[in-house]
Amino acid sequence: MLRVDFSGRELARLRMARSVDPLWEIALSLHMLQTRQAALVFDPWRREVHGALERSGLTAAVRGLMLLCPPAAYFPDFLTPGGEPDLDTGLEKVMSTPRQRLAAELSRLYAGAPLPSGVRRLAEGSPEALRWLGTALRRYYTVAVEPYLPAIRTEAAADRSERAEAALTGGAEGLLASYGVLPEWRCEGTALRAPYPMDREIRLDGRTLTLVPGFFCVRAPLALADDELPPVLVHPLSPAPGWLERSRPSESTPPAAQLIGTSRAQLLGLLDRPMTTTGLAAALDLAPSTTSRHTSVLREAGLLTSRRSGLCVLHRRTPLGEALLEGALR
Incomplete structure (x- = not known):
């Protein structure tokens, strides 16, 4: 506890x-690949990522990362320096970890057991090993995390x-x-x-x-x-089963998108629960000003309502918006 x-x-x-931290997502997803936790939710992702890693020739590199990041009670803190909103800055901090800290944390990880050769070189602060680590983390991210952003x-x-x-x-x-x-x-x-x-x-x-x-x-x-x-x-965050399938673009344009446009249909679809303009902008990867214009159009059309709560404005989908998304409008 x-x-x-x-x-x-x-x-x-x-x-x-x-929002999420890219290096924590790398570490957490490496844990998920090594277990069968939440199989109903993450097995489709596991199957897809295993195939993508094999096609990309990254299987051996990822095995090396798993030696550093096992799904155990402890894994090294230097892999998740935190406070960095982007991957590049975070990787620079990882690759700049002092040698003394590398040695201490990796020795704790193996608890007195002999370190594998690649891990030993990293614990010694080898520049070549640190470059390998930065490259492997970046390449893994592009296959296992970035496509699912x-x-x-x-x-x-x-x-x-x-x-x-x-x-x-x-x-x-x-x-x-x-x-x-x-x-x-x-x-x-x-x-x-x-x-x-x-x-x-x-x-x-x-x-x-x-x-x-x-x-x-x-x-x-x-x-x-x-x-x-x-x-x-x-x-x-506890995503629901089927999240991977729901995140795929539909082969045909949904009726709601034909009527109000793809971005506004996506925005409306996010409002299963109230969300702020900032939250919607982050989810859709849009500028807040663009998101605000979309919410104004949808509000004027009666498809969502907006209510101020403190310093934020919360948007909710209306019954008319529900009907539109479900294709019930004729």
């Missing part, structure tokens, strides 16, 4: 990451809208309580309890805890092993 007890000051400083961003944006609404209506306590709806997670006043491979307490000591959504995270959260690092808690 994982325990996080917040003081009033620490609770007020609780923050959400803007539309679905990942959609889930992350919907989650952020839900958390933002909880924070606007209930403050920091409301934001914390919103995580209590996750399976086996509990919020007890200003304390958070979650499933974890071992008993562990995250001591904040006045620091800010950042909550990071994880698409490939299943049930239990993940936290950095080193308590001296800025505290992070990665929580599951």
Whole structure:
């Protein structure tokens, strides 16, 4: 069980990451490839990625990455430096990890056992090994994560809208309580309890805890092993079964897209639950100004409603919008 007890000051400083972290998604997806967790949800992705890795000639490189990132209670913190919104900056931080830290974390990973030769060279800080690591992580990302970014961003944006609404209506306590709806997670006043491979307490000591959504995270959260690092808690987005099929573009243009355009039809389709303009823009990879124009047109057509909640505007699909998406309009 994982325990996080917040003081009033620490609770007020609780923050959400803007979206998924590319390096956490790399690590989490590597875990998923090595297990059968959430088979109904992720097996179609596993089959697709295994085939793509083989066609790309990346199978051996990914086996090397798995030696660094096993689905165990511990894997090295330097692989997920955090706080970097883009892959390039994150990879630069990984490749700049000091030799002393590489040696300490990789030795902990193998707990006194002999290090495999490639891992040993990395632990020694070999520039060639670090370049290999950066290249392998980037190539793996382009095959196993990047093609699925539309679905990942959609889930992350919907989650952020839900958390933002909880924070606007209930403050920091409301934001914390919103995580209590996750399976086996509990919020007890200003304390958070979650499933974890071992008993562990995250001591904040006045620091800010950042909550990071994880698409490939299943049930239990993940936290950095080193308590001296800025505290992070990665929580599951829990995509529903069939997410991969639903993310594929239809071979024929849906009736709603024929009537209102593809982007507006996609926007309307995202509103299974209320979302902010910012969340919609992130999910659709559009500029906020463009998204705002789309919501204005849809609102004037009676297909969605917009309501201000604190500093945000939440958009909801109307029954007319539902009917349009379902093709019930004639």
